[in-house]
């Protein structure tokens with residue numbers, strides 16, 4: 001993947017002013033730092049040669065100047081460190097927010113493929129590395145470059161041959177770092193993938209902790225986790241080995257440079273072509289030359305981590321949502337609730353089998369239609385084409401005569417309410433969860449919806465009524481209670497079209513009958529599509545549609561289908577065979 005430099009730089013834009021100030025400050029402080037060794041050289045070379053009284057005065061003066069320089073430098077460094085980090089953190093926060101917003105736009109097809117834990121890793125870890133690169137790299141490179149060039153010029157003026165001799169080591173170091181850079185880059189990418197796998201494993205195991213415990217499979221989960229954890233450890237070991245090679249080779253070069261100066265400098269002093277002040281200046285400035293080399297490994301790590309983090313960030317940002325508003329999408333208003341599937345073909349992926357090939361079905365406004373059929377026939381898939389969770393492969397789905405692909409997505413989904421067997425409730429209070437159906441609804445409206453969903457009385461019995469916390473995913477509520485909250489949520493939303501997907505199949509008889517009454521209330525006056533396994537619950541449906549692997553094979557009322565003695569009759573017989 002080529003590096004999208006323009007996009008990378010665009011995140012600096014909102015902070016251009018403060019960023020350039022920080023950079024200017026780093027530059028200024030670096031220049032001040034170059035003055036120090038020159039002052040020491042001046043003392044050893046000139047001041048110490050003069051008479052005692054003048055020398056002492058000069059030393060005090062220079063000491064004062066040095067103190068002032070220290071104060072100015074440290075104030076400057078404080079500003080650079082504080083503001084620099086803040087800019088990095090702000091940019092990281094902007095990117096995190098952009099990434100999260102983008103994730104919200106991606107469709108079911110994307111989430112079918114991606115692991116939640118891995119995505120979480122991108123939103124957190126990868127961006128953390130990026131903030132370091134964003135602010136440290138420009139500051140550090142400026143500091144090191146200024147000091148490096150400054151020290152080179154000063155040393156060159158003092159003793160050109162020795163300075164050039166020191167510089168002969170640098171190309172070798174350059175080649176070395178290029179070689180290790182590639183190695184580190186690969187290792188960093190692998191590290192990121194591995195930690196994302198660890199995250200995914202943690203997410204999966206903890207989200208399913210109730211299943212884990214019910215099967216007493218804690219040990220198995222620990223083994224699965226350790227497998228990923230070990231892979232991460234192995235990958236990090238590789239990185240550290242590469243790093244250690246690089247760091248120590250660079251360190252050896254640094255020491256070689258110091259030894260060269262000491263030997264050549266001392267020999268030159270003996271030959272009287274160099275004096276002690278020159279040697280002291282060289283040794284003081286050598287730090288300015290060595291520092292960037294010593295930091296090269298760290299900077300290169302930081303650079304690689306930031307770059308791979310950005311590439312992984314962009315890999316998601318570049319995923320185009322496959323379900324989007326068309327530029328001329330129309331808002332859906334005054335919905336009557338007519339639904340039409342016309343010659344619909346659908347498959348989940350290019351290499352997967354068709355779920356439907358030529359399916360046509362018309363539902364009139366306000367009709368109550370039940371879809372039944374064997375498991376895997378495509379009942380849920382059919383219902384998910386109405387709110388455009390997936391787009392048809394061929395044919396069309398329309399509402400009130402408008403192809404759903406031409407309807408503005410928000411208005412389309414606002415017109416459809418879905419109640420599922422697997423209720424998802426968010427951490428928060430009962431009130432928050434019902435209000436999710438219509439953010440901005442008043443407390444009275446929420447309570448009214450709860451009453452219609454037969455949820456009000458149980459909510460009032462909770463320790464803090466509507467303000468009771470329900471725990472993550474509603475663990476503190478029973479299945480039937482969760483279901484009624486989800487129905488209240490849809491009451492509040494008040495959509496003209498309703499999809500009930502196996503909404504009561506996991507409940508016991510008593511809960512089922514309460515939930516059933518709530519659902520009947522909800523369905524009144526709305527076009528309703530029920531996906532049912534329990535054939536007993538849909539006996540009164542105005543129309544029952546039978547979906548099998550061959551497509552829609554039969555439709556009619558319960559009695560008509562039974563007397564037809566086809567697929568429905570055999571499903572029904574089968575169903576009751578198991579019920580008895």
Ligand SMILES: Nc1ncnc2c1ncn2[C@@H]1O[C@H](COP(=O)(O)OP(=O)(O)OP(=O)(O)O)[C@@H](O)[C@H]1O
Nearest residue numbers: 112348352355373374375376377378379380381382
């Ligand atoms: N996200 C998905 N990606 C790929 N294939 C899928 C996906 N969801 C469902 N399928 C496949 O599509 C087919 C229809 O599944 P669907 O869930 O619609 O059936 P269903 O009739 O609702 O089944 P059930 O009654 O068991 O819930 C099945 O073969 C299933 O494996």
